[in-house]
Amino acid sequence: MNSTAxxxxxxxxxxxxxxxxxxxxxxxxxxxxxxxxxxxxxLQANAADLVARGGKVAVEVLDLAGQADRDAxxxxxxxxxxxxxxxxxxxGILGEQERALSDLALAADIINVxxxxxxxWLLAIRAxxxxxxxxxxxxxxxxxxxxxRASNFIYGSAKxxxxxxxxxxxxxxxxxSLHIVRVKPGFVDTPMTAAxxxxxxxxxxxxxxxxxIQKAVDRHAAVVYTPWFWRPIMLxxxxxxxxxxxxxxx
Amino acid sequence: MTPGNEIESWGRVFKAPHPVTTPAFLSDxxxxxxxxxxxxxxxxxxRSYGDVCLNRDNELVCTTALDRMIEADWSTxxxxxxxxxxxxxxxxxxxxxxxxxxxxPGTKFVTLGGxxxxxxHGKNHxxxxxxxxxxxxxxxxxxxxxxxxxxxxxxxxxxxxxxxxLGLTGFILWVELALKQIGSSDIEVETLAIADLDHFFRLAxxxxxxxxxxxxxxxxxxxxxxxxxxxxxxxHWPQGALRVHRSPxxxxxxxxxxxxxxxTTVRLFNLAYxxxxxxxxxxxxxxxxxxxxxxxxLNWNRLYGPRGFFQHQSVVPMHAAVGAVQRxxxxxxxxxxxxxxxxxxxFGERKSPGLLSFPIAGATLALDxxxxxxxxxxxxxxxTDMVVEAGxxxxxxxxxxxxxxxxRLGYSQWPRLESLRDPKIMSxxxxxxxQ
Numbered sequence: 001m002n003s004t005a006x007x008x009x010x011x012x013x014x015x016x017x018x019x020x021x022x023x024x025x026x027x028x029x030x031x032x033x034x035x036x037x038x039x040x041x042x043l044q045a046n047a048a049d050l051v052a053r054g055g056k057v058a059v060e061v062l063d064l065a066g067q068a069d070r071d072a073x074x075x076x077x078x079x080x081x082x083x084x085x086x087x088x089x090x091x092g093i094l095g096e097q098e099r100a101l102s103d104l105a106l107a108a109d110i111i112n113v114x115x116x117x118x119x120x121w122l123l124a125i126r127a128x129x130x131x132x133x134x135x136x137x138x139x140x141x142x143x144x145x146x147x148x149r150a151s152n153f154i155y156g157s158a159k160x161x162x163x164x165x166x167x168x169x170x171x172x173x174x175x176x177s178l179h180i181v182r183v184k185p186g187f188v189d190t191p192m193t194a195a196x197x198x199x200x201x202x203x204x205x206x207x208x209x210x211x212x213i214q215k216a217v218d219r220h221a222a223v224v225y226t227p228w229f230w231r232p233i234m235l236x237x238x239x240x241x242x243x244x245x246x247x248x249x250x
Numbered sequence: 251m252t253p254g255n256e257i258e259s260w261g262r263v264f265k266a267p268h269p270v271t272t273p274a275f276l277s278d279x280x281x282x283x284x285x286x287x288x289x290x291x292x293x294x295x296x297r298s299y300g301d302v303c304l305n306r307d308n309e310l311v312c313t314t315a316l317d318r319m320i321e322a323d324w325s326t327x328x329x330x331x332x333x334x335x336x337x338x339x340x341x342x343x344x345x346x347x348x349x350x351x352x353x354x355p356g357t358k359f360v361t362l363g364g365x366x367x368x369x370x371h372g373k374n375h376x377x378x379x380x381x382x383x384x385x386x387x388x389x390x391x392x393x394x395x396x397x398x399x400x401x402x403x404x405x406x407x408x409x410x411x412x413x414x415x416l417g418l419t420g421f422i423l424w425v426e427l428a429l430k431q432i433g434s435s436d437i438e439v440e441t442l443a444i445a446d447l448d449h450f451f452r453l454a455x456x457x458x459x460x461x462x463x464x465x466x467x468x469x470x471x472x473x474x475x476x477x478x479x480x481x482x483x484x485x486h487w488p489q490g491a492l493r494v495h496r497s498p499x500x501x502x503x504x505x506x507x508x509x510x511x512x513x514t515t516v517r518l519f520n521l522a523y524x525x526x527x528x529x530x531x532x533x534x535x536x537x538x539x540x541x542x543x544x545x546x547x548l549n550w551n552r553l554y555g556p557r558g559f560f561q562h563q564s565v566v567p568m569h570a571a572v573g574a575v576q577r578x579x580x581x582x583x584x585x586x587x588x589x590x591x592x593x594x595x596x597f598g599e600r601k602s603p604g605l606l607s608f609p610i611a612g613a614t615l616a617l618d619x620x621x622x623x624x625x626x627x628x629x630x631x632x633x634t635d636m637v638v639e640a641g642x643x644x645x646x647x648x649x650x651x652x653x654x655x656x657x658r659l660g661y662s663q664w665p666r667l668e669s670l671r672d673p674k675i676m677s678x679x680x681x682x683x684x685q
Contacts, residue, residue: 017274041275046318052320052329053319053343191422225271
């Protein structure tokens with residue numbers, strides 16, 4: 001286990017439940033945290049919680065999915081908070097597939113927020129990083145990105161596209177001090193999934209996901225399915241021949 | 251909002267689909283209250299046994315995502331936290347800093363809001379009173395849209411109504427609590443054999459040096475041995491390591507068959523529990539096994555099978571205590587329903603600010619009964635009658651069966667809580683005992 005004490009961790013999407021659970025673990029290990037997100041009240045509530053748990057916390061209010069001069073924004077962050085050791089990208093929207101099929105503005109949002117805006121942040125961070133300093137990028141993807149499925153392929157394709165993008169970054173930076181973790185959670189009990197009926201063995205708590213992410217960061221894993229059983233499940237779903245896959249209602 | 255989630259309370263006798271919202275931030279909780287279409291109720295960890303946390307055919311707002319610390323002053327031990335923070339999570343934060351809960355119930359898997367709404371007590375009631383005695387301020391949302399701060403001096407009537415108010419006065423958003431300082435995470439424990447009821451009362455009276463006291467009673471002992479059991483008393487070990495508890499390692503993965511708990515297994519359990527020479531005398535243990543022995547098995551309520559179980563906890567005033575406890579124990583022994591854990595303890599004089607707080611100075615008895623249908627309900631009713639006759643009352647957090655009459659006799663101040671109740675908030679329990 002590496003020491004998180006004093007580690008400078010930026011979290012994009014600082015009010016997400018998974019990010020908050022992860023930030024708590026980091027705060028308990030004495031990390032310095034920067035929460036970035038849209039809603040100041042939410043960020044302040046999370047920041048106060050992290051401070052009480054032992055973290056040093058700052059907040060930057062920004063619509064991450066909006067049009068921003070990314071390079072200038074990052075420059076400001078570095079100036080105010082120093083170079084990060086770790087950047088976690090945790091924001092995203094689930095959207096309702098059924099509605100997005102006909103509501104093209106919603107479909108565009110799902111793709112833009114989950115894929116385009118994240119990819120551009122990653123490019124901007126890549127350009128801004130201090131090459132002399134190790135950096136870990138943690139990106140929260142989804143098992144939904146592993147194969148296009150009828151029930152959620154708009155969200156899934158955005159996460160899938162992001163996954164290809166990250167694969168390419170990992171390929172580019174293999175063997176360097178830029179380390180990228182692709183996190184693939186399954187069903188997580190968070191406000192994002194509030195409209196879905198929950199319960200059953202496949203649902204995980206954000207705390208569980210956060211522990212898995214932290215372990216993946218500590219051991220420099222490239223991909224982490226969380227909880228672990230999603231790896232074999234998604235392997236089967238990916239390998240399923242089309243004539244079988246097409247009969248499944250998933 | 252999730253439609254029709256099946257929600258059950260800890261006793262698993264009541265199960266009902268409820269539309270449930272799980273707000274992520276306090277402002278969302280306020281919005282859920284003002285925007286509720288039918289009556290609504292805040293639900294914490296659903297660790298109360300009966301129906302105080304349920305609202306059949308109406309709405310529930312689950313507080314478990316409202317689990318943030320808001321402020322902590324580690325020099326004074328005063329913390330403020332959102333209502334959905336569990337005592338489990340709170341202990342993980344405060345123990346390493348040398349602080350502990352001023353009062354803790356027998357499980358740490360309850361939320362702070364639930365602990366206040368039920369004004370829970372612990373093994374130190376004689377000296378510390380209920381948790382409400384240590385609550386300094388409460389943030390309360392009302393369906394009118396008001397967000398109020400309550401304390402002894404500000405909105406004091408609502409403050410008193412909210413402590414032990416079963417969640418009816420509004421949504422508890424946050425709680426400010428005065429913690430207790432500790433020098434180590436260990437507890438010095440002494441376990442003594444109790445020969446009979448008289449002996450229990452003598453030991454309880456002679457344990458003023460011990461902050462925590464509780465007795466386990468062998469429910470199968472009769473006649474002269476009635477009240478036989480183990481007396482456990484503890485106090486914080488003054489100096490040493492401050493170690494946080496571990497997560498539970500065992501869980502009951504599915505419902506046990508209903509026959510598992512029968513008079514034979516109960517007899518064997520009680521015999522085995524009594525015959526543990528290694529627990530007798532003095533030793534030092536971590537706070538976790540001392541305060542929360544059942545927390546080591548997650549979902550232990552499934553051991554009672556799919557029909558669930560009831561718990562009866564009541565208190566009778568001191569002047570009537572010896573006779574009433576004797577009658578209650580004789581009654582349960584006669585019914586042969588069998589109870590795994592019968593717990594007996596004295597409550598002290600310290601008064602809670604709570605209007606409908608359960609404890610009064612006297613003796614409290616708690617026991618589990620597997621749900622065998624009518625025969626169990628009859629026994630519970632007979633016990634409740636006995637308690638009310640002795641001038642005592644039954645604990646709403648654990649109750650599933652008491653009549654409106656028994657409730658009103660035990661809690662004569664209930665109309666004041668009814669007048670403080672938020673018009674949009676209701677629970678199955680409150681419907682049962684007031685309507």
